[in-house]
Amino acid sequence: MDWAVGGSNHVEKRRGEGSTLSTVACIGPGAYSPASGCLPSKEINMTRLAIRVAVAVLAFGATRAASAQGPVDSALVAYIASIRAIDNHAHPMRPVQAGAPADSEFDALPLDGIPPFPLPWRLRLENPEWRTAQSALFGIPNNGSDDAFRATLHARRAQELRARRDGYPAWVLDRAGIDVMLANRIAVGQGLQPPRFRWVAFADALMLPLDTRGEGARSPDTRSLYAKEQVLLRPHRRAPSTRSSRTIV
Structure with missing residues (x-):
């Protein structure tokens, strides 16, 4: 305003x-x-x-x-319901079995190093919409206390992951009505393969080829992010296709 x-x-x-x-x-x-x-x-x-x-x-x-509107065309409703979505920006995680190292390549710039900040209500975990969605996705009843529901949710997810293994991510897409997901990740891996998952690589590091320590220190909001970009830049520098290029410092 x-x-x-x-x-x-x-x-x-x-x-x-x-x-x-x-x-x-x-x-x-x-x-x-x-x-x-x-x-x-x-x-x-x-x-x-x-x-x-x-x-x-x-x-x-x-x-x-x-x-005064007439009845809805049932064939049209069925056709619309059959249309599956394309998720054009996501950070899907690899299916990791119990005891295996956690997936750390789902985002080039994770928010872990940024100072805490308040989230809008619909993004907070206490928003009941999350519980409704989890109930529909995993087919578990949406009742009982939060602790009881969370325990049931974790058990069902672990059960599906053990049973489906690398097919677990595609199963989640099917349950959510998603046909193709564009995966913004550092690298893809098992379970995140075409045609259901399309890799969107990060090129951010190539835009910052110089020493960025001074720029990164200007704000605590970005201090950890510049350092992560430098880590991602190293493989590009070592790659044969860029080793002799004058555009890579």
Whole structure:
């Protein structure tokens, strides 16, 4: 929301690009003139009444139109439900069996080193939407305490992972209605193979070929990230295709 001052006679409030302007103050000589854009209080009240009547009429008309609609084409509904999505940005993790090293290549710039910051409500773990989604994905009942639900969830996930092994990620895509996932990872591995998973490699390090320690120290928000980019740059420098290139320092 931003504020725009219209001369000395009125102040206008904007709510987004292309939206209407509403006068919040009209002061000074000639404030009620047509050129100023301000209206006397009586005219303002009449205008507000007209707007309310128009909104009520439109709402009534929309309700009648909705109730007059015919039944939905069941074949069309079935076709729409059969359309699977393309996830164009994801960081899927490799299926790791119990006792194996954890997957550390799912993101070039993980947020672990960034100072804590508050998340919006829908991204917080206490948001009940997460539990609803987990219940649907793994086919477990959505009842009981959070601790009991979490224990059931972890047990079911471990069971599916043991049974499906490298096929586990593709099974998750099937359950979620996803056809293809673009995997933004440092490297891919077992279980994340085409055609279901398409690798999107990171080229960030190639944009930072020089010493970035000074730049990285400017802010704690990025301090750990520049160091990670330097680690990713080393394999590019050692690669035969770039070893003799003058574009790689």
